[in-house]
Amino acid sequence: MKTETQMKIPKTTTMDDISSSNNPNSSSFLVQNSDLILPWLTHQQLANLSLTCKSLHNLTKIITLIRISDASRTFENFPIPFHNNCINNNHNLNNHPYSYFLYTPSLILSNNLPRYQPWGWMGSSVISPIAVKTVDESESVSFVDVVGCECGEVCDDDGCLCFDGGDGDVGIGRECGVGCSCGRECGNRVSQNGVRVRVKIVRCDGKGWGLFADQVIAKGEFLFQYAGELLTTKEAQRRQQYYDELSSRGRFSSALLVVREHLPSGKACLRLNIDATKIGNVARFVNHSCDGGNLSTKLIRSSGALFPRxxxxxxxxxxKDEELTFSYGEIRKRSNGLPCYCNCPSCFGTLPSEDT
Ligand SMILES: C[S@@+](CC[C@H](N)C(=O)[O-])C[C@H]1O[C@@H](n2cnc3c(N)ncnc32)[C@H](O)[C@@H]1O
Known part of the structure; x- marks a missing residue:
């Protein structure tokens, strides 16, 4: 006689089960606990739920409106709204009224990545966004031989050794940091306090979402850093291949940026791979312009920090209302690059790309 044993693994209820359920009992459970559950759902899960009953339709609509009003999930100094002029006015969830991604205001290591983050809460509920443990707050200090300034409360460019020594033109700068005696309010920590100007995320023809100025910004002003997951080069190459595959099958926007810091000799000495596709900040919406756009980039290293920003x-x-753009790079190795819609007179026709 033959016996067959099968271990019965209990099936756990997932967010997908909940959001695709149209059982009336689960609907009323969801309505009663909406402020605890709905903020954890993705855009697609909310869209599914909104079809199940009128109450959930109304509740998902409220969550959607809150999400549209601030992409930063209150992590930043100002709300950063989405504007999608391409959709009809009844906020049809299937028409992408916002872009779904997790938010980090600063660089983050992959092993600190949250799987979910609540977004959009209602009434008296006090679910706040889960703070992600960023590179600035955690690992940096323990790896670096910290030599900062000892200016005390106020640093100025006369005596502070952390001020840029005139090397700003080559795209590398310095700031005070955890190794200094000054505090978070020090004027030489411009890039450490989140997004500094009012911006909005607007749906653009052909390019997906783009980032626009929501105020006048003066030449030279700091706007934001490029935040996201810090990857090893091997992982960056693996993901790039995967993203290319997805892009070739249809519209997909990746936000994997590779930055190389060069020695004066011209040889690359540091390669930073920052992926803001899954988790990032507003900089992930800056589109490419072949004429160089209106933004410049600079690597800024603060004393005591392992990685530059x-x-x-x-x-x-x-x-105000001008799109913020920069050049994604000069290297054009692939002939099958994606079409560029930057619309500038010097447009090359395809987006810059290189084999990572
Ligand atoms: C870092 S994301 C920028 C935000 C993106 N538009 C979105 O909707 O999430 C980079 C992607 O945006 C699109 N993109 C950026 N600049 C573009 C341009 N000038 N023309 C066409 N597509 C562009 C490409 O799909 C590219 O892979």
Whole structure:
């Protein structure tokens, strides 16, 4: 006689089960606990739920409106709204009224990545976004031989050794950091306090979402850093291949950026791979422009920090409602690059790309 044993693994209820359920009992459970459950759902899960009953339709609509009003999930100094002029006015969830991604205001290591983050809460509920443990707060200090300034409360460019020594033009800068005696309010920590200007995320023809100025920005002003997951080069290459595959099958926007810091000799000495596709900040919405756009980038290293930050500055005076763009790079190794819609007179026709 033959016996067959099968271990019965209990099936756990997932967010997908909940959001695809149209059982009336689960609907009323969801309505009663909406402020605890709905903020954890993705855009697609909310869209599924909104079809199950009128109450859930109304509740998902409220969550959607809150999400549209601030992409940063309150992590930043100002709310950063989405504007999608391409959709009809009844906020049809299937028409992408916002872009779904997890938010980090700063660089983060992959092993600290949250799987979910609540977004959009209602009434008296106090679910706040889960703070992600960023590279700035954690690993840096323990790896670096910390030599900072001892200016005390106020640092100025006369005596502080952390001020840029005139090397700003080559795209590398310095700031005070955890190794210094000054505090978070020090004027030489511009890039460490989140997004510094009002911006909005707007749906653009052909390019997906883009980032626009929501105020006048003066030439030279700091805007934000490029935040996301820090990857090893091997992992960056693996993901790039995967993203290329997805892009070739249809519209997919990846936000994997490779930055190389060069020695004066011209040889690359540091390669930073920052992926903001799954988790990032507003910089992930900056589109490419073949004429160089209106933003410049600079790597800023603060004393005591293991990794520099890639920071964006205004290359010229920028008007309110102007799109913020920069050049994704000069290397054009692939002939099958994606079409570019930057619309500038010097447009090359395809987006810059290289084999990572
Ligand atoms: C870092 S994301 C920028 C935000 C993106 N538009 C979105 O909707 O999430 C980079 C992607 O945006 C799109 N993109 C950026 N600049 C573009 C341009 N000038 N023309 C066409 N597509 C562009 C490409 O799909 C590219 O892979």
């Amino acid at each position: 890639l920071c964006f500055f205004a290359l010229k005076d920028i008007q």
